[in-house]
Structure formats: structure tokens, C-alpha cells
Amino acid sequence: MHSFLQSQVSRPFLTWQLILDWAEEHYRYRTFSKDERIPARSELLYLVQRGAVRLVGTAQMSAAAGNSKSDSTAIDSSEEAFLGFVGAGQPFEIVAQSPFKLQAYAHIDQTSVVWMYWQDLDNWPHFRREVMDAFRYQHQRKLLWLATLGQRRTIDRLLGFLTLLVEEYGEPCELVRKTGNEPGYCLPWALTHAQIGSAIGSTRVTVTRLMGKLRTTGFIHTHGDHIICLPSASRGRRLGA
Secondary structure (H helix, E strand, O other): OOOOOOOOOOOOHHHHHHHHHHHHHOOOEEEEOOOOEEOOOOOEEEEEEEOEEEEEEEEEEEEEOOOOOOOOOEEEEEEEEEEEEEEOOOEEOOOOEOOEEEEEEEOOOOEEEEEEEHHHHHHOHHHHHHHHHHHHHHHHHHHHHHHHHOOOOHHHHHHHHHHHHHHHHOEEEEEOOOOOOEEEEEOOOOOOHHHHHHHHOOOHHHHHHHHHHHHHOOOOEEEOOOEEEEEHHHOOOOOOO
16 A cells, blocks of 8 residues: 555666756756645646645536526636545646646645656656556556446445545554554545545535444544544455445
């Protein structure tokens, strides 16, 4: 349960250091505060060097203000949805296609991002292959995400969504229980119930209620400030009706 790319593990240190040196020399490196919007745009490649990036999608919609056909007044509204994380060592790009808008935010403090044009990757051919492998892996994870969102019951979508996140980003931990400690995995970052609700097509109130049910049945644990954990033994268990 870890990110597909780890900047200090899977990537040779020398290559990564060369990229950082190049980014600083060309003013393509910046550190962001928690919840600060990253001014990302299409046609650029972004690399998370440290921290975590939160991707959010916004759909612009127009609705008629009146029922009369002669009333041409329109009201513009937007609906924001949490689309996932990009962890340290992972790439991402912004796709612009009306009426959808993709935005990136620093999910934790001191999140550092490098950006470049795709042709800049020609400077590091081996790294280019690594980036393409990472995007293929992300595509596979998104297919699993879509399969999870296709579940009819909200509680199934919720547990499937949390399981996917913990499988990808979870870190080993010890869960304290009345019967003794139990091994598990915890997300390294907090996630609000409103963000979870936007990801699975539900509301914050419903997520709060179902999170309580999952905690009671032992499928998940939480501690601290919205830190979500899954016990190792929960894998393969099924929710009752």
C-alpha cells in the first residue's frame, strides 16, 4: 500500500536531483501552503516532489430561472467534486474541456511541485518512460474507482472508495482496540466528510452516518483529525445488507 512512484525510493536520486536543479534554474519549482490553489494549466506536466496534491473537478451548469419558454434568463452554477490525490513522486496534468474545469490544490502544507513542457522530458529519456508508466498506473486505478462508483448502495461506494485510497497511499500503523493492538494501514492525510461525499455522489450528512456504521462494525478506524485507517483483517470481508 504505497504510491506507485516514490521520489526517494524508486527513482534514482541523481536523476531526481538533476530534475530539481533544472526546475529551480528555470523557475519551474514552487512550494505551496495547505489548501493553496496550484495555478496549473493544460499542456504542462506537473510532478509532486513533496507533500500531496488534491485534484478537484468543477462542472459549470446553466439552469433556466423561470418555467416560461419566453424567459431566457439563465443561472450559472457549479458543482465541485473531489477527484483524488497525487502523492509525492507522482505526475499529473490538467485537462481543459468545457464545461468541466480541473483544479489542483496543495492538500498539506509545504507541498512542492515541479512543472515542465512535455518536450522537456527529452532531457531524461529513462525518466520519461517512468512518467508514462505512472500515468498508465493512474489510469488503471481510475477504472477501479469508476467500478466502485457504480455500486448501487452508498455504503458500498464509501467503503470501496476508502479501500482504494488506503491501498494506494496507506502507511502501516497499529490500531488500538479493546482486545489489543491490530495491524492496519492509515491515510497520511486528513479527508473531510464533505470531500468524501463529493467523490462518491453523496452528502456530508450521509457520509458521517455511514462512517459511524463502518466504525461500529470494525471495517474502518479513525483517529486524530479525520485520519482514516483500515485494519489488515478487513480485506476480503463483505458488508451485510
